[in-house]
Amino acid sequence: MKWKRSERLVDMTNYLLERPHQLIPLTVFSDIYQSAKSSISEDLTIIKETFENRGTGLLVTVPGAAGGVKFIPKMSNQSMEKVMQEFMENLSQSDRLLPGGYLFMTDLLGNPEVMSKIGKVFATRFADSSVDAIMTIATKGIPFAHAIARYLNVPVVVVRRDSKVTEGSTVSINYVSGSSKRIQTMVLSKRSMKSGQRVLIVDDFMKVGGTMNGMKNLLEEFQCELAGIAVLVEAESVDERLVQNYQSFVRLQEVNEKDRTINIVQGNLVDGGKEQ
Amino acid sequence: MKWKRSERLVDMTNYLLERPHQLIPLTVFSDIYQSAKSSISEDLTIIKETFENRGTGLLVTVPGAAGGVKFIPKMSNQSMEKVMQEFMENLSQSDRLLPGGYLFMTDLLGNPEVMSKIGKVFATRFADSSVDAIMTIATKGIPFAHAIARYLNVPVVVVRRDSKVTEGSTVSINYVSGSSKRIQTMVLSKRSMKSGQRVLIVDDFMKVGGTMNGMKNLLEEFQCELAGIAVLVEAESVDERLVQNYQSFVRLQEVNEKDRTINIVQGNLVDGGKEQ
Numbered sequence: 001m002k003w004k005r006s007e008r009l010v011d012m013t014n015y016l017l018e019r020p021h022q023l024i025p026l027t028v029f030s031d032i033y034q035s036a037k038s039s040i041s042e043d044l045t046i047i048k049e050t051f052e053n054r055g056t057g058l059l060v061t062v063p064g065a066a067g068g069v070k071f072i073p074k075m076s077n078q079s080m081e082k083v084m085q086e087f088m089e090n091l092s093q094s095d096r097l098l099p100g101g102y103l104f105m106t107d108l109l110g111n112p113e114v115m116s117k118i119g120k121v122f123a124t125r126f127a128d129s130s131v132d133a134i135m136t137i138a139t140k141g142i143p144f145a146h147a148i149a150r151y152l153n154v155p156v157v158v159v160r161r162d163s164k165v166t167e168g169s170t171v172s173i174n175y176v177s178g179s180s181k182r183i184q185t186m187v188l189s190k191r192s193m194k195s196g197q198r199v200l201i202v203d204d205f206m207k208v209g210g211t212m213n214g215m216k217n218l219l220e221e222f223q224c225e226l227a228g229i230a231v232l233v234e235a236e237s238v239d240e241r242l243v244q245n246y247q248s249f250v251r252l253q254e255v256n257e258k259d260r261t262i263n264i265v266q267g268n269l270v271d272g273g274k275e276q
Numbered sequence: 277m278k279w280k281r282s283e284r285l286v287d288m289t290n291y292l293l294e295r296p297h298q299l300i301p302l303t304v305f306s307d308i309y310q311s312a313k314s315s316i317s318e319d320l321t322i323i324k325e326t327f328e329n330r331g332t333g334l335l336v337t338v339p340g341a342a343g344g345v346k347f348i349p350k351m352s353n354q355s356m357e358k359v360m361q362e363f364m365e366n367l368s369q370s371d372r373l374l375p376g377g378y379l380f381m382t383d384l385l386g387n388p389e390v391m392s393k394i395g396k397v398f399a400t401r402f403a404d405s406s407v408d409a410i411m412t413i414a415t416k417g418i419p420f421a422h423a424i425a426r427y428l429n430v431p432v433v434v435v436r437r438d439s440k441v442t443e444g445s446t447v448s449i450n451y452v453s454g455s456s457k458r459i460q461t462m463v464l465s466k467r468s469m470k471s472g473q474r475v476l477i478v479d480d481f482m483k484v485g486g487t488m489n490g491m492k493n494l495l496e497e498f499q500c501e502l503a504g505i506a507v508l509v510e511a512e513s514v515d516e517r518l519v520q521n522y523q524s525f526v527r528l529q530e531v532n533e534k535d536r537t538i539n540i541v542q543g544n545l546v547d548g549g550k551e552q
Contacts (some may be wrong), residue, residue: 003511004323005282006282006285007322007326007329008283009282009286009289010285010286010289010323011321011330011332012329013285013286013289013290013327014289014293014330014332017290017293018392018537024550026536046282046283046286047286049283050282050283050286050287051286051290054282054287054290056287056290098441098442098444099441102441102442103442104442104444104465104467105442106434106442106443106467106468107431107467107468110425110431110432110433110434110450110468111351112422112426112429112430112431112433113429114431115422116315116426121484124363133383137417138414138415139415139434139436140442141416142415142418142419142422143418143422143432145516146388146418146422147417149388150384150388150392153388153389154388155383155386155387156386156388156419157386158382158386162417165375165376165378166374166375166379166381166382166416167380168374168380189380191380191382191383192382192383192386192393198390245475246402
């Protein structure tokens, strides 16, 4: 079958979007479309410019025999702020207020459109952090972790509170929960990670950071490196955080149960919290 | 800015892929690209044909004032079988065997590329089942549920074994675990679902089907309808399943701990298990 340029553009766009952060040799495309490399290069130039103009991401060309092209999902700061504003508005609705000053946000974590946008924001921020894997803790961190993982194209490992027979042999550590000061346990399957990997730790909510700190300690047991810490919602200012250098999407400034008001502000992600 | 056809094709492809099962009025495109509807229609014809030729999916045109275009992810039977074969080979590796005849598959559930392909297979099968939401149970079903949800563009609701303060008020039911015959509890946040929704129930593993049956009962408490049941790995033939009409991806035919062999066969999904 002979492919027209217009058809190649549609199919190559799909092909690249499905394989973020993956180096694709140009021969892959010339084989699929039975086209000369020069035509493929011209196609890629069009895709590259359109992706950049629309804030879809970058198309990075790696020259040489082992070279090819790589799609890096990257949003503009403006688009990231828009996603954040939408999320803040949604999260500030007073009917989210639960007894004890907690916020209901399970519906947002279960919404693939919302999570996908937020995943792309974090993948933008950590695009250059050489992330090999994403670590989170069951249960609510999982959709957030997978949303980022899809755009970074790396696996997710899930830490649990209890050991399961389906996990095989595990490594278990004790840690001190930041808020309640209780000793807790977290467990990770031994096969989950190889030593030397760079790991992004993520969770949907962080208060003092005890759980995050526990995951950091778990990394050491696996001889892995910390690539960064990502938090969806950070609790109102806490005197002493147990972790530093995290990137938060939004911050819960104040929750007033009496007036039923929720005040949410930007996290440190957009104006660039420091990366490690 | 004036858009060329080639640029429109790249951007429209991205736009459609990000919004599966969503009706997009043509005016959306003519506004974005400042182009006549006739040009947009021609673009869509090119995208439609390329998507169909490459097994990306269908582009359905809805005529009339309230009309537009809708992208339905659909894989060919051939592509679905390929994904299934890959998964079966991977899952049959003898080092996956755990004491007690269990299989280690956490790494596959954590791999976004693997899950994305499998999610598309199930989204293809349930594309016409009018699914409003996907229900699963914590923890391991979550990535599988989200992988399907992304292609059907519907929310995921997660049933838990225990009630959490961050879930608000909950509905709790008791059910009999199929294998152990023990009474267990499952809990779902009241806000998770509205009555009348059509729900696809999914889990990563099914033996007798006690958990699936529990989720079915939970649906009734919410006055929701069953749209289907999806299982990633089905255990070797069980005399009496508690649920019928499920779609399984693969079936664990035999696990031999002594010889360390695992025999995995196709589930009923590809050659079409009955839908409800």
